[in-house]
Amino acid sequence: MIDIKLIRENPEAVKAGCRAKNADVDIDAVIRLDAERRELIQKSEGLKAQQNRESEEVAKAAPAERAAKIEALKKIKDEFRALEARLDATSAELDKLLRLIPNLPRPDVKVGKDDSENFVISTFMEPTKFDFDPKDYMTLGEKLGIIDVERAGKVSGARFGFLLREGALLEFALVQYAMKTLLPEGFAPVVPPVMINEKAMGGMGYLDRGRDEIYHLAEDNLFLVGTSEQVIGAMHMDEIMNEVDLPLRYVGFSSCFRREAGSYGKDVRGILRVHQFDKLEMFSFTTPEVSDKEHEFLRSMEERLLQGLKLPHHVLGICSGDLGDPAARKWDLETWIPSQNTYRETHSTSTCTDYQARRLNIRLRRKDGTVEILHTLNGTAFAIGRTIIAILENYQQADGSIRVPEALQPYMNGITVIGPR
RNA sequence: GGAGAGAUCGCAUAGUGGUCGAGUGCGCUCGCUUGGAAAGCGAGUAUACCGCAAGGUAUCGAGGGUUCGAAUCCCUCUCUCUCCGCCA
Numbered sequence: 001m002i003d004i005k006l007i008r009e010n011p012e013a014v015k016a017g018c019r020a021k022n023a024d025v026d027i028d029a030v031i032r033l034d035a036e037r038r039e040l041i042q043k044s045e046g047l048k049a050q051q052n053r054e055s056e057e058v059a060k061a062a063p064a065e066r067a068a069k070i071e072a073l074k075k076i077k078d079e080f081r082a083l084e085a086r087l088d089a090t091s092a093e094l095d096k097l098l099r100l101i102p103n104l105p106r107p108d109v110k111v112g113k114d115d116s117e118n119f120v121i122s123t124f125m126e127p128t129k130f131d132f133d134p135k136d137y138m139t140l141g142e143k144l145g146i147i148d149v150e151r152a153g154k155v156s157g158a159r160f161g162f163l164l165r166e167g168a169l170l171e172f173a174l175v176q177y178a179m180k181t182l183l184p185e186g187f188a189p190v191v192p193p194v195m196i197n198e199k200a201m202g203g204m205g206y207l208d209r210g211r212d213e214i215y216h217l218a219e220d221n222l223f224l225v226g227t228s229e230q231v232i233g234a235m236h237m238d239e240i241m242n243e244v245d246l247p248l249r250y251v252g253f254s255s256c257f258r259r260e261a262g263s264y265g266k267d268v269r270g271i272l273r274v275h276q277f278d279k280l281e282m283f284s285f286t287t288p289e290v291s292d293k294e295h296e297f298l299r300s301m302e303e304r305l306l307q308g309l310k311l312p313h314h315v316l317g318i319c320s321g322d323l324g325d326p327a328a329r330k331w332d333l334e335t336w337i338p339s340q341n342t343y344r345e346t347h348s349t350s351t352c353t354d355y356q357a358r359r360l361n362i363r364l365r366r367k368d369g370t371v372e373i374l375h376t377l378n379g380t381a382f383a384i385g386r387t388i389i390a391i392l393e394n395y396q397q398a399d400g401s402i403r404v405p406e407a408l409q410p411y412m413n414g415i416t417v418i419g420p421r
Numbered sequence: 422g423g424a425g426a427g428a429u430c431g432c433a434u435a436g437u438g439g440u441c442g443a444g445u446g447c448g449c450u451c452g453c454u455u456g457g458a459a460a461g462c463g464a465g466u467a468u469a470c471c472g473c474a475a476g477g478u479a480u481c482g483a484g485g486g487u488u489c490g491a492a493u494c495c496c497u498c499u500c501u502c503u504c505c506g507c508c509a
Contacts, residue, residue: 038470038471038472041470041471041472041478042471042472042477044478045470045471045472045477045478045479046477046478048477048478048479049476049477049478051489051490052477052478052490054489054490055439055489055490056439056440056490057489058439058489058490059439059440059489059490060439060440066489069489070488070489070490071489072489073489073490074489076489077488077489077490197499240467240468363468369450369466371467371468
């Protein structure tokens with residue numbers, strides 16, 4: 001949610017931001033409803049004040065006058081209730097519209113209509129070259145017995161997978177490697193719940209849009225998280241943090257669940273796009289003035305993690321039209337996938353400025369005692385499945401075996417090459 | 422899953438229809454005192470919204486109801502704790 005004051009004071013800037021994000025929202029209606037709401041507040045609170053005042057007099061009144069006073073107050077009570085009903089309706093309507101307004105892009109974000117206008121910022125390493133015919137990760141993974149989607153189909157259905165043996169070990173190695181890299185930077189590790197309630201999921205804004213991506217456990221009214229970002233953000237809702245405790249950084253490890261509704265036909269084979277995968281996610285709470293710097297920092301962490309694995313990748317600047325609602329700026333890291341002869345998204349980092357925090361009511365108390373909304377940011381440390389895909393394909397050898405990236409070797413129980421069984 | 426108890430201002434507690442947005446203690450902040458500190462003394466110590474301001478309104482787990490008036494009475498829900506069952 002953006003700040004209503006911003007709309008009052010600078011509606012043109014908000015309209016421009018919505019245009020840049022291809023969001024069709026009626027800002028003028030918001031302004032009208034806001035004015036109406038404030039007028040109703042003044043009227044109803046004035047009436048309430050009168051009622052409160054005169055109610056007190058009832059207690060002091062002589063018994064003879066009491067009945068008459070109470071009779072008069074009954075009228076005020078009815079009037080107040082009518083006004084209150086109008087106020088509630090107006091507020092609800094305003095709130096509904098307000099929630100549809102996306103976060104505004106930061107000034108440095110390129111304006112563009114969709115992903116075709118995203119642009120490469122930097123590139124690390126040349127695409128991997130092979131002096132043999134490289135295979136795709138599924139061919140490699142199945143042959144090595146470390147990925148099994150066929151049996152996953154048997155027990156779960158399409159878009160699930162088993163990671164087995166060295167495949168599973170790679171997951172834990174990635175976790176260890178990421179922790180070793182991130183903990184010295186002040187990230188607190190966290191294993192969050194993956195089932196969250198309606199308030200938390202709604203607070204993160206995922207129920208207004210994209211609801212059909214989310215698994216809902218109807219019997220218990222719980223939702224499966226699509227990313228630990230949803231839990232880590234919500235875990236501090238309705239809290240006021242002290243300025244001295246910021247930035248507060250977490251690195252969360254969790255399974256992530258996505259229905260992938262509407263992605264039929266895309267990436268159907270293998271484990272690139274599945275209903276369940278594990279992910280390490282960075283999350284920061286910061287003061288507003290340092291959030292842009294923190295965003296750069298999260299991106300630098302992502303680059304460091306990928307560079308340590310020596311995986312070819314590039315950094316993509318996401319244009320305004322391709323930003324999600326909460327994001328004010330986003331960078332994606334795409335890693336080279338030889339079998340597809342292209343880069344695929346493995347990492348993404350966004351600053352949500354105060355957009356999520358306002359909905360979640362997460363604030364900061366300055367040293368001088370003033371209170372304001374803080375900023376939230378998130379970034380992928382590793383989407384494990386996709387990173388394993390990139391490792392298998394880029395580190396494959398002519399005989400179908402896989403070299404283990406040096407950075408992961410300390411965590412692989414002595415395994416340096418994953419060979420056929 | 423069964424039975425019971427509870428949820429008040431950072432913490433601990435008081436408060437059963439009007440003088441309660443709310444007392445007391447602890448904590449914290451500032452001041453006095455001191456060579457310095459402790460103790461002691463004094464003052465302060467929530468958030469949001471509306472309003473140019475004065476000020477007003479709301480919030481005692483959440484939502485609804487009764488009443489001229491609700492922390493206090495009624496209903497629903499959530500969470501916490503204890504015992505039993507089950508379990509990693």
